[in-house]
Amino acid sequence: HARDTQALRVCYYHSAMHQTVSSRLDLLEELRHALARNQLSLHYQMQKSIAEDRIVGFEALLRWTHPRLGSISPAVFIPLAEENSLIQDIGAWVLRTACHTASQWREPYRISVNVSPEQFRYHDLLTLVQDVVLTTGLPPERLELELTESTIFVDKERALHTLRGLKALGISLAIDDYGTGYSSLDLIRSFGFDRIKMDKSFISHALQNTTDMAIIRSVIFLGRVLDIPVLAEGVETEDQLAFLENEGCHEVQGFLLSRPIPLEQLVSTGCVSLTASPA
Ligand code: C2E
Ligand code: MG
Ligand code: MG
Numbered sequence: 135h136a137r138d139t140q141a142l143r144v145c146y147y148h149s150a151m152h153q154t155v156s157s158r159l160d161l162l163e164e165l166r167h168a169l170a171r172n173q174l175s176l177h178y179q180m181q182k183s184i185a186e187d188r189i190v191g192f193e194a195l196l197r198w199t200h201p202r203l204g205s206i207s208p209a210v211f212i213p214l215a216e217e218n219s220l221i222q223d224i225g226a227w228v229l230r231t232a233c234h235t236a237s238q239w240r241e242p243y244r245i246s247v248n249v250s251p252e253q254f255r256y257h258d259l260l261t262l263v264q265d266v267v268l269t270t271g272l273p274p275e276r277l278e279l280e281l282t283e284s285t286i287f288v289d290k291e292r293a294l295h296t297l298r299g300l301k302a303l304g305i306s307l308a309i310d311d312y313g314t315g316y317s318s319l320d321l322i323r324s325f326g327f328d329r330i331k332m333d334k335s336f337i338s339h340a341l342q343n344t345t346d347m348a349i350i351r352s353v354i355f356l357g358r359v360l361d362i363p364v365l366a367e368g369v370e371t372e373d374q375l376a377f378l379e380n381e382g383c384h385e386v387q388g389f390l391l392s393r394p395i396p397l398e399q400l401v402s403t404g405c406v407s408l409t410a411s412p413a
């Protein structure tokens with residue numbers, strides 16, 4: 135009897151595994167067509183200066199709405215795209231769309247775009263950014279690229295070269311999810327980052343956990359020493375905001391201020407106004 139149960143379990147295990155593998159393949163197949171089928175879109179989430187109490191920019195966040203599967207999280211499909219070099223086309227589309235959109239805002243807000251390590255590694259990001267800035271007419275100082283530590287650690291020398299080139303174009307660089315990797319002071323300084331985005335995992339426990347509070351304080355202190363503004367992501371409560379303000383954090387982003395929303399909603403809520411009607 136015990137053996138039967140085990141056999142059954144093994145059988146079940148295999149079928150579950152098979153299902154996982156095949157649904158991953160299905161998803162990948164669907165993702166290959168997502169761009170051409172207009173299933174990808176961008177949402178924009180506001181970033182505010184605490185001291186000035188005003189909007190300073192928006193982060194572009196990719197959304198995939200599949201007609202049958204519904205909305206699929208970027209946490210699921212971005213890694214899939216990265217493994218299959220689809221991220222090149224998708225990443226280029228994101229950059230172009232975000233810059234084009236921001237170029238039509240009356241207000242000169244910053245637009246922040248996430249760049250995946252794979253985009254950085256295999257393609258000439260510099261050429262792409264140069265072309266996008268040129269063709270969209272977005273002033274380069276309004277574009278910020280968000281990179282994570284893993285992006286840079288793959289090949290430090292090459293990364294340094296690319297980042298210097300990007301900075302020479304006049305765009306700015308933010309280090310995303312800061313505190314979750316292995317960044318040293320040296321890295322932030324030598325790579326010329328213009329902003330530190332503190333990871334939301336610290337913010338979400340900030341007021342219950344003294345270690346997270348200490349980490350937040352030290353990141354803000356680090357920013358002050360290096361003269362680099364610090365943005366806290368994932369701010370959800372007034373208490374978190376008050377704490378960050380009290381600690382001298384420069385900028386915030388999170389559900390408390392706004393969820394990521396589509397362009398139409400950005401316009402209808404008066405966050406931005408357009409210079410021309412959207413194409
Ligand atoms: P990220 O760049 O760190 O983006 C912040 C994530 O936190 C977003 O999740 C955003 O919706 C979420 N968020 C914002 N405020 C709050 C809050 O108050 N509470 C909580 N719990 N979450 C908040 P999202 O949109 O699901 O994106 C997840 C990740 O997927 C991003 O993390 C980024 O790493 C990646 N991603 C999204 N869009 C792109 C893209 O266009 N290109 C690349 N390469 N990666 C992207
Ligand atoms: Mg980001
Ligand atoms: Mg982040």
Ligand code: MG
Pocket residue numbers: 311
């Ligand atoms: Mg992240």
